[in-house]
Amino acid sequence: MNRHTRKTLLNVATAVAVATTAVVVFLPAAQAAPGTVTSNVNVRSGPGTNYGVVDTVRRGQQVDVQQCQGSWCYVSKPGPDGWVSATYLAAGGGQPVNPTQPGISFGFNLGPNGPNVNIGIGNPQQPPRPPRPPVIQPLPQPVYDEVCFFDRSNFRGQSFCLAAGDNVRDLREWTDRISSIDNQGGYSVQVCSEPNYRGCRTYTTSASSLNDFDDYIASVRIR
Known part of the structure; x- marks a missing residue:
């Protein structure tokens, strides 16, 4: 391998590493999302019924959903903040929340395929792929715990x-x-x-x- 070829390959590898690092650094951070309590429910100190009750929220109360873990979401509101079962929350516009993946309902995701990095060197331009049709998921049945x-x-x-x-x-x-x-x-x-x-x-x-x-x-x- 001559000196010119080694230098070209080194430049390509460096470009790939820099582009990948840029994607990781500049990914958008999840922000609080609005939610509505759909039934009177306890606010707990952790994501599960084995944690202590710190407060109670009433049906129709507006909260800010900070994050979700499992089937529970951490909410901010007047009074003590804490964890609420996602079954008792509705997302913006009154949309029902999927209790198995509540974070998706509040926008805490980067898309189904994650970020993409495309680096072309001397390749012909390819036509864009048509968008995939949306996958319609059945509404989850409510779970009352x-x-x-x-x-x-x-x-x-x-x-x-x-x-x-x-x-x-x-x-x-x-x-x-x-x-x-x-x-x-x-x-x-x-x-x-x-x-x-x-x-x-x-x-x-x-x-x-x-x-x-x-x-x-x-x-x-x-x-």
Whole structure:
């Protein structure tokens, strides 16, 4: 290999390395995206129901979605920020969120094929490829992983939510305040008139009113 050929190849390799580095450095950073809460839901300290509850957001509240991990998204809002299940979020324009890949719904992606680097040296110009037709994904079915309790009938007023497996032996400030239960996931919800699960009744559906258990609940557990 003569000196001129080695120099040409070295220049080509350097150009490829510089172009690739430029793509990595100048990729756009993900920005916060607007979202809307679609149902009363707990805000947790981490991405999962095993993390503690730091706040509760109401249906219709606007939030800024900062990032998504798994089926959870970190939201910023008035009050404590934290993680919310993507099932209870809608993207801009009220579009439903895919709970298996919520980040795509909020624009946290670089495209399906990632960035491309094309460097041609002495090649004839190729005609552009026609755009691929969009792939239409079926809308995901909603997943309800929490049960919410309201202090007024017909799912109105103040509320709090519990996930499957949560147990509260003593509701304390919520004792004798619950008047309706939103149980869209069909969990076995045991409500008891006394602390430590005494004097109980079980609901497996939502209940817009509780009849003789209205304002008469002191402990609950979700199965």
